[in-house]
Amino acid sequence: xxxxxxxxxxxxxxxxxxxxxxxxxxxxxxxxxxxxxxxxxxxxxxxxxxxxxxxxxxxxxxxxxxxxxxxxxxxxxxxxxxxxxxxxxxxxxxxxxxxxxxxxxxxxxxxxxxxxxxxxxxxxxxxxxxxxxxxxxxxxxxxxxxxxxxxxxxxxxxxxxxxxxxxxxxxxxxxxxxxxxxxxxxxxxxxxxxxxxxxxxxxxxxxxxxxxxxxxxxxxxxxxxxxxxxx
Amino acid sequence: xxxxxxxxxxxxxxxxxxxxxxxxxxxxxxxxxxxxxxxxxxxxxxxxxxxxxxxxxxxxxxxxxxxxxxxxxxxxxxxxxxxxxxxxxxxxxxxxxxxxxxxxxxxxxxxxxxxxxxxxxxxxxxxxxxxxxxxxxxxxxxxxxxxxxxxxxxxxxxxxxxxxxxxxxxxxxxxxxxxxxxxxxxxxxxxxxxxxxxxxxxxxxxxxxxxxxxxxxxxxxxxxxxxxxxx
DNA sequence: AAGTGGTCTAGACCACGTC
DNA sequence: ACGTGGTCTAGACCACTTT
Numbered sequence: 001x002x003x004x005x006x007x008x009x010x011x012x013x014x015x016x017x018x019x020x021x022x023x024x025x026x027x028x029x030x031x032x033x034x035x036x037x038x039x040x041x042x043x044x045x046x047x048x049x050x051x052x053x054x055x056x057x058x059x060x061x062x063x064x065x066x067x068x069x070x071x072x073x074x075x076x077x078x079x080x081x082x083x084x085x086x087x088x089x090x091x092x093x094x095x096x097x098x099x100x101x102x103x104x105x106x107x108x109x110x111x112x113x114x115x116x117x118x119x120x121x122x123x124x125x126x127x128x129x130x131x132x133x134x135x136x137x138x139x140x141x142x143x144x145x146x147x148x149x150x151x152x153x154x155x156x157x158x159x160x161x162x163x164x165x166x167x168x169x170x171x172x173x174x175x176x177x178x179x180x181x182x183x184x185x186x187x188x189x190x191x192x193x194x195x196x197x198x199x200x201x202x203x204x205x206x207x208x209x210x211x212x213x214x215x216x217x218x219x220x221x222x223x224x225x226x227x228x229x230x231x
Numbered sequence: 232x233x234x235x236x237x238x239x240x241x242x243x244x245x246x247x248x249x250x251x252x253x254x255x256x257x258x259x260x261x262x263x264x265x266x267x268x269x270x271x272x273x274x275x276x277x278x279x280x281x282x283x284x285x286x287x288x289x290x291x292x293x294x295x296x297x298x299x300x301x302x303x304x305x306x307x308x309x310x311x312x313x314x315x316x317x318x319x320x321x322x323x324x325x326x327x328x329x330x331x332x333x334x335x336x337x338x339x340x341x342x343x344x345x346x347x348x349x350x351x352x353x354x355x356x357x358x359x360x361x362x363x364x365x366x367x368x369x370x371x372x373x374x375x376x377x378x379x380x381x382x383x384x385x386x387x388x389x390x391x392x393x394x395x396x397x398x399x400x401x402x403x404x405x406x407x408x409x410x411x412x413x414x415x416x417x418x419x420x421x422x423x424x425x426x427x428x429x430x431x432x433x434x435x436x437x438x439x440x441x442x443x444x445x446x447x448x449x450x451x452x453x454x455x456x457x458x459x460x461x462x
Numbered sequence: 463a464a465g466t467g468g469t470c471t472a473g474a475c476c477a478c479g480t481c
Numbered sequence: 482a483c484g485t486g487g488t489c490t491a492g493a494c495c496a497c498t499t500t
Contacts, residue, residue, distance in 0.1 A: 079310050231403075
């Protein structure tokens with residue numbers, strides 16, 4: 001009988017240890033919550049809290065009646081923190097700068113129209129550059145649906161980026177993100193200050209609020225950019 | 232007095248609604264747990280569970296004594312599910328295939344040595360290709376520390392990829408991941424079946440177990456690959 | 463039918479950071 | 482010092498799913 005494991009972090013640690021040490025090998029059924037609570041000398045709720053945390057990390061599979069099993073293929077969940085670009089740059093200790101390239105209310109081209117599923121209305125198209133210590137850092141190409149972002153048409157976006165303004169002023173209920181690699185066109189290369197054809201890291205993001213599309217944006221990062229994540 | 236909000240998901244939903252509707256605008260201090268519990272007619276623990284979930288999603292900042300505030304800059308947390316490559320391909324409905332290119336026990340070059348911080352010993356270097364429906368999908372270039380992966384030297388990796396074997400047989404306590412874009416060298420282009428210079432999506436991952444480095448790997452995905460994430 | 467995890471409760475004490 | 486969130490408890494009932 002193990003004793004003194006009374007807080008959920010300690011329980012979690014012990015559970016992780018057993019998984020790691022293969023005392024509970026992949027696929028194995030582990031004791032139920034009540035038994036573990038008895039063994040550890042704590043309440044079942046405490047065990048539940050710990051097991052739930054480990055399960056959220058992907059290392060346990062829990063099913064009612066069937067019990068808790070050690071995951072066979074622990075799907076690694078990496079969490080990306082996608083902050084406002086200004087913040088990201090300032091956190092690196094660099095000086096942030098911003099330049100608006102274009103801001104137009106236009107009817108979107110077909111691909112954008114398809115993604116945002118907007119009606120007949122025009123969308124606001126904004127293109128801008130973000131700088132870190134005067135070096136181009138990212139090129140932002142964004143379409144904004146005025147129906148999804150009140151007051152957006154009054155924003156000049158000449159000093160504050162759409163990236164930042166939207167996050168502050170526009171609620172959203174969901175979104176999806178795609179990460180990819182893209183060869184710089186000559187125009188992009190010129191704007192970002194790199195070579196044509198250079199491999200650029202691209203982040204494409206669509207955001208909606210309920211049934212209304214809010215914005216779709218592509219961020220092209222200068223050559224050499226790497227996005228960090230933790231396991 | 233709102234009534235009938237008795238389970239934590241319902242409380243969470245109501246909290247999200249208030250944030251979204253700007254009833255609780257960004258930066259605002261929201262009522263404390265006890266008051267909300269009274270208002271909703273449930274136990275404080277239920278409110279705590281809900282608020283904790285919303286805070287984990289990045290929409291609330293909670294501090295003892297200072298209370299709970301709506302986050303000013305809701306850092307979007309996107310979660311990447313990084314599965315075994317075989318699984319990823321099969322989930323797309325494609326047929327998975329694998330080919331080992333190289334498997335050698337060698338002294339690592341300086342950059343790898345620096346990352347893994349291993350001693351004098353040799354590392355296992357494995358290069359392999361993953362196919363989806365006979366089309367090259369990803370190129371795996373991996374260094375494995377025998378000290379961190381028992382029995383790895385007995386694995387031929389001719390039928391099962393190191394990607395899969397390690398996940399199944401080698402515990403780890405942590406890791407870090409970097410995502411970037413990379414121009415294909417001529418050799419890489421040949422192996423992946425693309426053009427030299429094509430922009431390739433790269434995932435670089437280092438894994439360790441306690442103080443021991445386990446493996447460092449670079450996965451180069453064929454041109455056109457996009458990694459999906461959800462908000 | 464039965465056993466498992468999922469959740470709620472009411473109360474309590476604690477840790478922490480602001481006041 | 483004191484108010485806040487963080488956590489633990491013991492018990493209870495419920496929902497799901499497998500047997």
